[in-house]
Every structure is written in C-alpha cells, then in structure tokens.
Amino acid sequence: MSAQRFFTPWRFILPGAVLGLIILGYPIYRAIYYSMHSIRLHRLGNEVFVGIDNFTRMLSDPLFIRSIRVTVVFTLGCTILAVLFGLTIATIMSSRGIRGTRQARFFMAFFLVPFVTTQIVTAILGRLYIWQSQYGLVNFILGLFGVERVGWLINMQTALFATTVTNAWRMTPLALLIFYAALATISDELIESAEVDGASTWTTLFRIKFPMIKFHIGFVSLVILTSAFREFDVVYGLTGGGPGRSTEVMSVLVYRLGVAQANMGIANAISVIMFVIVAVMTIIAVKAGKLGAMRE
Amino acid sequence: MRRVSVRVGIALLTLFVFAVPFVIAGGAPEADPDEVTLRIGEHPGPHIQAMEEYFIPRYEEETGINIEMEVLPPDQVWQRFMLDAPEGDWDIGYHSPGWFGYFYEHVADLTPHMERHGFDPYEAYSQAVIDSHMTNEMLRPGEIIAIARNPQTPFYIYRTDWFEHPDEREAFEAEYGRELAPPETWEELYDIAEFFTRPAGETVAGETLEENLYGYSASVSEPGGMARAFLAIVYSMGLDGFDDEFQTDLDDPILLEGVEYWTRLIQDTFPPDATTWDFLEHLDFFAQGRLASAELWPEGVLSAESGEAEGNIGYATFPQWPGNRADLPIGRSFIGGGGVLVFDTPNQEHAYDFLHWMLVENAAEHNRRTAMFALEETFEDPDVLAEYDFYDEFLPVFQEQMEYAFPRQPIAEWGEVMYTPVGQFAADVMYGVESPEAAQQRLVDNMIEVFRQEGYID
Numbered sequence: 001m002s003a004q005r006f007f008t009p010w011r012f013i014l015p016g017a018v019l020g021l022i023i024l025g026y027p028i029y030r031a032i033y034y035s036m037h038s039i040r041l042h043r044l045g046n047e048v049f050v051g052i053d054n055f056t057r058m059l060s061d062p063l064f065i066r067s068i069r070v071t072v073v074f075t076l077g078c079t080i081l082a083v084l085f086g087l088t089i090a091t092i093m094s095s096r097g098i099r100g101t102r103q104a105r106f107f108m109a110f111f112l113v114p115f116v117t118t119q120i121v122t123a124i125l126g127r128l129y130i131w132q133s134q135y136g137l138v139n140f141i142l143g144l145f146g147v148e149r150v151g152w153l154i155n156m157q158t159a160l161f162a163t164t165v166t167n168a169w170r171m172t173p174l175a176l177l178i179f180y181a182a183l184a185t186i187s188d189e190l191i192e193s194a195e196v197d198g199a200s201t202w203t204t205l206f207r208i209k210f211p212m213i214k215f216h217i218g219f220v221s222l223v224i225l226t227s228a229f230r231e232f233d234v235v236y237g238l239t240g241g242g243p244g245r246s247t248e249v250m251s252v253l254v255y256r257l258g259v260a261q262a263n264m265g266i267a268n269a270i271s272v273i274m275f276v277i278v279a280v281m282t283i284i285a286v287k288a289g290k291l292g293a294m295r296e
Numbered sequence: 297m298r299r300v301s302v303r304v305g306i307a308l309l310t311l312f313v314f315a316v317p318f319v320i321a322g323g324a325p326e327a328d329p330d331e332v333t334l335r336i337g338e339h340p341g342p343h344i345q346a347m348e349e350y351f352i353p354r355y356e357e358e359t360g361i362n363i364e365m366e367v368l369p370p371d372q373v374w375q376r377f378m379l380d381a382p383e384g385d386w387d388i389g390y391h392s393p394g395w396f397g398y399f400y401e402h403v404a405d406l407t408p409h410m411e412r413h414g415f416d417p418y419e420a421y422s423q424a425v426i427d428s429h430m431t432n433e434m435l436r437p438g439e440i441i442a443i444a445r446n447p448q449t450p451f452y453i454y455r456t457d458w459f460e461h462p463d464e465r466e467a468f469e470a471e472y473g474r475e476l477a478p479p480e481t482w483e484e485l486y487d488i489a490e491f492f493t494r495p496a497g498e499t500v501a502g503e504t505l506e507e508n509l510y511g512y513s514a515s516v517s518e519p520g521g522m523a524r525a526f527l528a529i530v531y532s533m534g535l536d537g538f539d540d541e542f543q544t545d546l547d548d549p550i551l552l553e554g555v556e557y558w559t560r561l562i563q564d565t566f567p568p569d570a571t572t573w574d575f576l577e578h579l580d581f582f583a584q585g586r587l588a589s590a591e592l593w594p595e596g597v598l599s600a601e602s603g604e605a606e607g608n609i610g611y612a613t614f615p616q617w618p619g620n621r622a623d624l625p626i627g628r629s630f631i632g633g634g635g636v637l638v639f640d641t642p643n644q645e646h647a648y649d650f651l652h653w654m655l656v657e658n659a660a661e662h663n664r665r666t667a668m669f670a671l672e673e674t675f676e677d678p679d680v681l682a683e684y685d686f687y688d689e690f691l692p693v694f695q696e697q698m699e700y701a702f703p704r705q706p707i708a709e710w711g712e713v714m715y716t717p718v719g720q721f722a723a724d725v726m727y728g729v730e731s732p733e734a735a736q737q738r739l740v741d742n743m744i745e746v747f748r749q750e751g752y753i754d
Contacts, residue, residue, distance in 0.1 A: 244727020
C-alpha cells in the first residue's frame with residue numbers, strides 16, 4: 001500500500017477526529033483524572049492524588065451498591081415498558097385500515113408529545129398532575145374503581161415504579177417512531193399470503209412482523225437502555241432520589257455527592273464506573289447485533 | 297532617544313492637565329444620578345412585590361436613579377453571584393450567610409457607608425443578628441458585610457381554640473396526667489401531637505372531622521426541608537456541629553436519641569405529604585384546620601394566620617431538650633433568612649443609600665408590606681404593632697426565640713458539612729436506609745473529610 005493511499009483517509013477523518021477528541025476525549029480524560037484525586041467542587045486545582053481510593057471506597061459503600069440496584073431496576077423497567085408500549089402502539093397504528101388515515105396521523109402526532117417535552121417538564125407534570133396523591137390523574141382513575149388513594153411518590157414501595165413508568169412514557173415515542181417506520185416496510189402482500197395460508201393475527205405478528213423488525217427492536221432497546229441508565233432530570237425532578245433513596249439512581253447520587261456535597265473526586269469515580277458500564281453494554285449489544293446479522 | 301523623551305514629556309503634560317482639576321475637585325466626579333443604574337440580584341420572597349410596586353418606583357422618582365431588579369431562582373443565586381460578581385454585574389445582592397464564602401472578595405465593606413449616614417448597626421440590631429447576618433469574622437474581619445432584612449428562627453404555633461376547649465383539656469389530662477398547654481419539653485410536644493392526631497370521623501373541639509387531623513408538622517422534603525426542620529432538634533440538644541477548632545460534636549450519643557425522637561414524631565404525627573413539602577407548605581395545611589400545632593418560620597406567619605386558623609393561633613418558643621449539652625432553658629434552631637449586600641462596584645455608595653432608605657429610614661413601611669423584621673426598634677414600634685392583632689403575641693415570642701437562636705459558623709462549607717448531610721442523616725434513619733449508628737458515622741466522616749480537604753484540620 002502506498003503512503004498516499006494510507007494517509008488519504010486519515011486526512012478526511014482528521015477534522016472530525018480532532019473535534020471528537022476535544023468534545024468527548026477531554027471531558028472523559030478530566031473525569032478519569034479527577035476520579036483519582038481528592039478534590040472539592042469549589043477548589044478545582046487543589047487536588048491531591050489518591051490513586052484508586054475513590055473507587056475502592058465507593059465499591060464498598062452500601063449506598064453506592066444500593067444505587068446500582070435501583071439503577072438496574074429503573075433501566076430495565078424503562079426499556080421493557082417503552083419497547084412494549086412502542087411495539088403495541090406501532091402495531092396498531094400500522095395495521096391495515098388504520099395506517100394512513102387522518103385519525104392515525106392525529107394520534108401519531110399526539111403520541112409524540114412526550115418525546116418533544118423537556119425532561120424536567122415531564123417530571124413536574126408527573127409530580128403535580130399524574131402521581132400526586134390527592135389530585136393526581138392516576139389516583140383519580142383508581143378512585144373510580146373504588147381503590148384507596150396511593151401516595152405514589154411518598155412511599156418507598158411505589159416511588160420507583162412511578163418514576164420508571166414516567167420515564168418509559170417519555171421514551172415510548174422513540175420506540176413508536178422507529179417501529180412504525182420498520183413495520184411500514186413489510187409488504188401487505190406478505191401478510192395477505194400468510195393469512196391466505198391460515199395464519200392468525202398473532203401468528204403474523206410473532207412469526208412474520210416482529211422477526212422482521214428484530215434488529216430495530218434491538219437498536220431501540222440499546223438506545224433506551226443507555227439513555228435510561230444515565231437518566232437524571234426525570235428522576236430528580238420527580239422524586240429528588242427519595243423517599244429514603246428508593247429512587248436514587250447513580251446519576252442522582254453523582255449529583256448529590258458532587259454538587260450538593262462538593263466531593264468531586266467521588267462523584268467522578270462514580271461517573272467513570274457508569275461510563276465503563278455503558279461502554280460494555282454498548283459493545284455487547286453491537287457484537288450481538290453483528291453475530292445475529294451474520295447468522296442471517 | 298530624543299524622540300522617546302519627547303513622548304514621555306507629552307504624556308506627563310497630558311496627565312498634569314487632566315489630573316490637576318481632578319485633584320482639586322476632590323476625587324472622582326460623582327456620577328449624575330440620572331445616569332446611575334443599580335442592578336439588584338434578588339431571592340424570591342414576600343419582599344419582591346413590595347420592592348417592585350412601592351420602594352423601587354418611589355426611590356427612582358425621588359432620586360432619578362434607575363434600578364433594575366432580577367429575581368433569581370433560589371438554587372442559582374449563589375452560583376450567579378460567584379460567577380458574575382468578579383465582572384461587577386451586580387450592585388446589590390441577596391445575602392444568605394451560608395453562601396457568602398463563594399464571593400466574599402467582591403463584597404463592599406458597609407462600615408464607611410453606615411458612618412456617612414450616622415447609623416450604628418450595633419445599636420440597631422441584636423447581637424445574634426449582627427453575628428449571623430451582618431459580619432463574618434473569618435473571611436472579612438472587622439467589617440459590616442450586609443444589612444439584615446429578615447433574620448429569623450422558627451418556633452412553635454398551636455390552635456388556641458382547640459387547646460382551650462374543655463373537652464380536649466379534660467381528655468388530655470385524663471390521658472397524660474397534666475394540663476393541656478404549650479409544651480415545655482420536646483417529649484411533651486410529641487404527646488400533644490400524638491393526642492391530636494385523629495382519623496376523619498372523630499371529633500376535635502366538638503366538631504366532627506371530615507378529614508384526618510395531624511398533631512404537628514414542618515415541611516420535611518429531602519434533604520433541604522428535612523435539614524431545616526431537624527436542625528431544630530440538633531441545636532436544641534445543645535450541639536453546635538463543630539467548634540472553633542473544627543472539632544465535631546455530632547459523634548455525641550445524644551444525636552441518636554434525637555434522631556430516634558424525630559423519626560417517631562414524623563411517623564406518628566406528621567401528615568404523609570409533609571415529606572414532599574420543602575419549606576412553608578405545611579402552614580397552608582395548618583390554615584386549613586388539618587394541624588393542631590406546627591413549626592413556624594416567622595416569614596410564614598401570614599400564611600398561618602389565614603383560613604380556619606386565623607385569630608386562633610398561640611405562639612410559644614420551642615420546648616427544651618432536657619439534658620441538652622448547652623444547658624439551654626428552651627429549644628432553638630439556627631438563624632435563617634437573609635439580608636442584602638453591596639458589591640464593590642463604582643455604584644456602591646448609591647447602592648447602600650438605596651438600602652438604607654428602604655430598610656432603615658422606611659423600616660416601618662417595609663415591615664408593614666413584607667412582615668419581615670430585623671431592626672430591634674421595629675419589634676416595639678406602635679405603628680408596626682397596630683398592623684395586625686396577632687403581632688402583640690407573635691413579636692415577643694419571635695424576639696425571645698431569636699435570643700437563643702444559633703448563628704451558623706461563618707464558613708463557606710457549612711452547607712456541605714451541616715445542612716445537606718444532617719438532612720440526609722435524618723432521612724436515611726427515618727426511612728431505614730442505614731442504621732442510626734452507621735448514618736451518624738457517615739455524617740461525622742464527611743465533616744472530617746471536608747475539613748481536612750479545606751485545610752482546617754490536619
């Protein structure tokens with residue numbers, strides 16, 4: 001290979017690579033650097049090197065272990081619910097007779113509202129109008145069926161559920177958009193021929209439609225998984241991590257330690273751990289996707 | 297060489313021509329008031345409406361000075377000042393003692409300005425207010441750094457109509473063996489709160505309750521509300537948090553008694569929604585007749601004195617914690633609220649003049665419009681006392697409670713070692729996140745770590 005042929009692609013990549021290094025690389029470097037120092041928020045520049053002390057301290061701290069547990073439940077819950085909601089709505093909206101109608105277009109626009117709403121607004125809406133124990137929508141609906149008022153956000157047993165559902169509601173439109181677009185690419189002739197062969201609605205769904213969009217499902221799951229894992233605004237706006245740390249996901253713990261208590265060393269150590277987890281999750285998902293594609 | 301000498305000569309001549317009139321005039325020419333614009337960064341509160349609708353327009357009309365006020369989100373005030381003060385973007389700012397350390401180098405010493413007005417702050421304000429809100433001996437020794445506007449500390453309020461009702465008095469005496477009266481100890485406060493905590497359908501003072509009634513409340517959302525309320529227990533136990541040598545007393549076993557009591561009080565007598573209330577929201581609940589007693593931060597008195605509770609409120613100092621470490625005869629909390637400071641901009645004279653006019657010369661009008669009290673004389677001013685019937689009872693208790701209030705230590709890290717961690721400690725124990733001992737150890741370790749990092753201790 002000639003030198004020119006070797007260097008030419010690098011010349012094109014260089015501007016983007018430099019920009020990427022500045023925008024992504026530098027903050028990551030600083031996070032790793034601070035994670036190995038004892039450092040206060042208001043005294044950046046006065047750091048003391050502590051090696052991996054911040055990591056070992058966190059990994060033996062029961063509050064950090066607790067926040068990992070909460071994060072896992074929240075992340076998986078959001079992903080499963082958002083994918084299920086998105087898949088269900090997309091299937092209905094893309095079915096023959098509904099797809100392309102004026103009503104379908106109206107509801108598609110309607111379903112996108114959560115996605116274009118700012119996260120903190122979503123949280124405030126959730127706190128004041130959806131989950132509020134006296135005047136909230138959920139308790140109002142349950143009350144119609146004679147169910148006693150539930151303090152969704154003030155009970156440790158229900159707060160994580162309410163927070164998970166709220167974030168899943170916000171992420172559902174992303175799933176809906178992609179699944180709807182994917183389902184629209186499946187030809188009607190294929191479904192009709194399956195029906196002629198005696199396939200029921202469930203069979204066409206589970207044997208034809210869903211397998212044909214499984215990569216889309218995988219992609220959406222990965223995006224929601226990584227997004228929910230890092231979620232801060234919705235959780236903090238809705239519950240502040242409480243009651244009793246029952247919704248204290250890792251990003252909220254980072255905020256509490258780093259900003260409220262100004263301990264930037266520990267906060268950065270947790271951020272680095274989060275970064276590694278998200279990176280590993282992404283690599284596994286991408287590899288799994290490639291293997292699947294090769295088997296096809 | 298010759299050319300350089302000529303240039304230097306011209307420069308010196310120019311300097312002389314401009315400097316002589318300047319020196320003769322006695323310093324920098326004072327800006328025409330019509331050209332002065334004062335920029336105020338404020339915290340939300342009942343004073344905003346009074347400033348916008350009355351004080352600022354009147355002062356602008358009287359002096360020709362322009363005043364621009366921006367009300368900043370409460371959680372951004374100190375960050376904005378920290379970032380903007382070096383640029384001279386604000387002339388006047390809200391002062392909370394806990395934030396001062398973040399921008400203390402850019403604040404004007406008010407002593408010369410007060411002297412210009414012949415105003416002696418040491419005669420006008422109580423020593424506790426001076427210590428807490430107007431000086432900072434650690435960061436700006438010997439200076440007056442702010443004017444107090446609404447220094448305050450919480451105390452106890454209760455429903456007099458229920459406390460005086462014969463049925464309630466009889467029932468209480470039968471159950472607890474003593475008269476139903478404002479509590480003298482925190483344990484008595486618990487008894488009273490427990491006594492009045494009743495489900496809907498039962499009666500209070502002969503009336504059937506349509507909704508649940510609760511005995512006592514503060515606003516205890518995590519961690520801010522919880523901290524603000526629980527610190528009343530911490531300080532009532534005679535703990536200071538840390539001393540002049542930065543040695544903590546939060547490792548005292550009495551703190552475990554305090555947090556056990558607090559957990560019991562909240563779980564048995566507070567309305568469940570209190571854990572979502574940040575500051576004064578519980579006073580609305582009190583005004584609706586859903587609470588028998590409550591914590592009152594004085595700036596919330598108009599909220600409490602409304603609705604069903606209006607005219608039926610008794611005021612009392614916080615009860616004593618027997619065995620407290622400071623031999624306090626009554627309970628106490630810290631001095632909260634705030635003041636106003638002047639940044640070291642060229643407008644500082646005008647800025648102080650405005651504050652002096654509003655908060656000293658027009659103090660009675662300011663009290664009338666905001667129900668905020670700072671100057672000693674206003675607590676006994678007949679014009680002020682005439683404003684509301686309840687001031688006769690409210691103001692003496694306010695004043696007495698202030699005598700015992702705890703001025704926070706003047707370090708920038710107070711919030712990071714006391715406020716946030718103490719609130720989190722109380723919440724963690726109450727919700728069973730950690731054992732009281734483990735949570736106490738975490739609290740102490742955090743304080744020691746911060747003091748070490750800041751170089752206060754080795």
